[in-house]
Amino acid sequence: MKGIFVDFDALFGHLGQHTVDGLSKGSIYALVALGYTLVYGVLRLINFAHSEVFMIGTFTVVGTWSVLGATDSPAIGTVILLLLAGLVAAAAVSGATAVAVERVAYRRLRRMNAPPLIFLITAIGLSLVLSEAFGIWQGRLVKGMPTVIERSVLFTIGNTEVTNVQVITVLAALIMMFGLDVFINRTRYGRGVRAVAQDPDTAALMGVNKDRVIALIFLLGGLLAGAAALLYCVRYGNTRFNVGFVLGLKAFTAAVLGGIGNLRGALLGGLLLGVVEVYAATLTSSAWEDVAAFVVLVVVLLFRPTGLLGESLGRARA
Amino acid sequence: MSDTEDLVSLPESEAPTRTDLLVVDHVTLRFGGVVALDDVSFEVRRGEILGLIGPNGAGKTTCFNAMTGVYRPTSGEVRFDGDRVSGRKPHQINRLGIARTFQNIRLFPEMTALENVMVGTDSQHFTSVPGALFRLYRKRPKPEELPVVDSHNGLVRAWQQTRLVFAKVFGISRHTLEERAGEQKALALLRFVGIADRANELARNLPYGYQRRLEIARALATEPKLLCLDEPAAGFNPAEKEQLLKLIRDIRDKGYTVLLIEHDMRLVMGVTDRIVVLEFGKKIAEGTPAEVRDNPKVIAAYLGVPADAS
Numbered sequence: 001m002k003g004i005f006v007d008f009d010a011l012f013g014h015l016g017q018h019t020v021d022g023l024s025k026g027s028i029y030a031l032v033a034l035g036y037t038l039v040y041g042v043l044r045l046i047n048f049a050h051s052e053v054f055m056i057g058t059f060t061v062v063g064t065w066s067v068l069g070a071t072d073s074p075a076i077g078t079v080i081l082l083l084l085a086g087l088v089a090a091a092a093v094s095g096a097t098a099v100a101v102e103r104v105a106y107r108r109l110r111r112m113n114a115p116p117l118i119f120l121i122t123a124i125g126l127s128l129v130l131s132e133a134f135g136i137w138q139g140r141l142v143k144g145m146p147t148v149i150e151r152s153v154l155f156t157i158g159n160t161e162v163t164n165v166q167v168i169t170v171l172a173a174l175i176m177m178f179g180l181d182v183f184i185n186r187t188r189y190g191r192g193v194r195a196v197a198q199d200p201d202t203a204a205l206m207g208v209n210k211d212r213v214i215a216l217i218f219l220l221g222g223l224l225a226g227a228a229a230l231l232y233c234v235r236y237g238n239t240r241f242n243v244g245f246v247l248g249l250k251a252f253t254a255a256v257l258g259g260i261g262n263l264r265g266a267l268l269g270g271l272l273l274g275v276v277e278v279y280a281a282t283l284t285s286s287a288w289e290d291v292a293a294f295v296v297l298v299v300v301l302l303f304r305p306t307g308l309l310g311e312s313l314g315r316a317r318a
Numbered sequence: 319m320s321d322t323e324d325l326v327s328l329p330e331s332e333a334p335t336r337t338d339l340l341v342v343d344h345v346t347l348r349f350g351g352v353v354a355l356d357d358v359s360f361e362v363r364r365g366e367i368l369g370l371i372g373p374n375g376a377g378k379t380t381c382f383n384a385m386t387g388v389y390r391p392t393s394g395e396v397r398f399d400g401d402r403v404s405g406r407k408p409h410q411i412n413r414l415g416i417a418r419t420f421q422n423i424r425l426f427p428e429m430t431a432l433e434n435v436m437v438g439t440d441s442q443h444f445t446s447v448p449g450a451l452f453r454l455y456r457k458r459p460k461p462e463e464l465p466v467v468d469s470h471n472g473l474v475r476a477w478q479q480t481r482l483v484f485a486k487v488f489g490i491s492r493h494t495l496e497e498r499a500g501e502q503k504a505l506a507l508l509r510f511v512g513i514a515d516r517a518n519e520l521a522r523n524l525p526y527g528y529q530r531r532l533e534i535a536r537a538l539a540t541e542p543k544l545l546c547l548d549e550p551a552a553g554f555n556p557a558e559k560e561q562l563l564k565l566i567r568d569i570r571d572k573g574y575t576v577l578l579i580e581h582d583m584r585l586v587m588g589v590t591d592r593i594v595v596l597e598f599g600k601k602i603a604e605g606t607p608a609e610v611r612d613n614p615k616v617i618a619a620y621l622g623v624p625a626d627a628s
Binding site: 187189195206207 | 388408409412420425426427428433441447450451496497500537
């Protein structure tokens with residue numbers, strides 16, 4: 001009989017393993033989710049073009065590595081060099097793309113006080129333009145890249161094997177999250193961002209340069225998406241012109257799950273979504289992971305319409 | 319849009335007079351068919367407290383918004399210290415030296431009182447975004463700027479020691495120094511307006527009177543030449559009004575010029591040097607409090623008697 005085959009043994013037999021795997025998957029969601037949440041927190045705008053900012057980051061990594069002549073599992077010094085170069089290049093290109101998106105597409109609309117729907121349609125259109133442009137330029141097939149980090153087990157807890165890639169992914173996400181948190185809560189620009197999120201007009205009258213704050217949040221979102229792109233390349237080893245679509249959707253879901261506009265919510269939502277997906281894939285088959293992800297979203301929003309940690313960037317304070 | 323940006327950089331043809339800080343020059347403002355301000359002219363002189371009064375709906379707040387660049391006059395212009403105000407962005411107007419408070423309090427509700435004021439002090443700081451992100455621009459600290467080691471808890475003390483050594487070796491970032499300076503200045507301002515005891519409370523949790531004072535502190539933090547107060551005494555009892563009067567005088571004595579919008583006549587009479595009276599968008603009187611008080615047009619406007627009834 002055909003039906004949903006639920007394999008509890010597969011899940012609970014290796015619960016730790018799947019949790020670690022889910023966390024590392026979720027870290028990438030979380031980093032991209034931060035970009036959605038930052039922009040939403042300040043502009044109340046869902047920047048669908050953010051997924052393409054991520055996609056461009058992955059292609060930047062591919063390009064950088066091929067320029068540097070990366071090969072499969074090189075020496076440790078080369079690995080570090082490749083990772084750093086990939087991070088810097090992807091963050092720079094993604095950051096620049098995000099800022100350019102704001103300049104080209106949104107700033108004029110803001111000046112004209114366009115209604116929210118116009119922003120949304122612009123965002124979707126821009127997302128399509130960018131991804132299709134890469135489809136034409138880079139081809140529509142999956143693009144492979146050298147396996148820079150050979151997956152190996154770093155340590156074992158019980159029957160849970162933790163790999164180097166998982167450790168790097170989760171650590172990198174946590175460090176960047178921490179840095180962003182400090183930046184938003186303890187620097188003059190972070191204060192500016194929170195002020196604009198809470199009351200843009202008043203903030204401007206108190207000397208905050210609104211355009212600069214908005215460019216800044218796009219830049220920060222882009223930098224984080226670039227970092228996510230590197231981690232994605234390390235984890236999956238391939239990319240494609242439309243890689244941003246599903247990942248962007250998941251990251252957006254993660255942001256809503258945690259409470260869109262809330263930085264810590266994005267982290268929580270991302271990690272949770274990653275774990276749920278891996279659990280669901282283990283219980284049934286990977287065909288069901290997307291279903292599970294969105295079912296969790298629907299259920300959470302039924303009980304907490306503003307997401308797990310509530311919304312508003314202004315409230316996301318220490 | 320493009321024409322306004324050109325205007326910003328144009329040199330002012332008219333040389334600023336020494337005494338006039340802000341000049342409202344034949345300003346008319348229409349919203350569709352409604353004339354909110356009709357050919358209003360007056361000036362704010364350096365170091366004075368000018369009252370802008372009028373019955374409800376007279377156009378006081380509209381006038382205020384035109385002066386602070388929220389609205390752009392349909393005709394006429396507002397000049398501040400010789401520079402044209404309209405056409406600039408709000409933060410540029412703030413940087414010119416105009417700061418304001420709001421009739422309906424508009425604090426940043428989810429920030430502490432101290433942070434609210436620091437948003438104001440931030441406008442005076444220079445750390446760049448990379449500077450705040452990476453803290454690479456470092457200065458050798460003066461002895462009094464070094465982190466203190468004063469805890470008796472071993473762990474905390476070790477952490478303080480580490481920070482001290484770190485600061486000695488790598489210096490202190492300009493961002494950190496500016497943050498501290500901003501915090502000190504913000505605290506001083508909170509003390510000045512008398513609410514320093516609740517500096518670390520969220521603005522939305524502060525009592526009403528504190529919120530009003532916090533708005534004043536935040537506006538002062540941007541180091542304005544002109545402080546505009548929009549009905550600062552609204553909702554105050556007589557004792558609180560008296561304290562507020564004292565505060566406004568203290569502010570003037572510190573060298574600020576104050577523009578005060580108010581419809582409480584007694585408050586305005588007690589504190590202002592000069593008064594401008596608006597009614598239905600027109601200026602109907604201007605002069606010292608005594609002159610204005612005896613002006614039949616003003617009496618008529620406030621008591622509802624037609625001015626030309628005699």
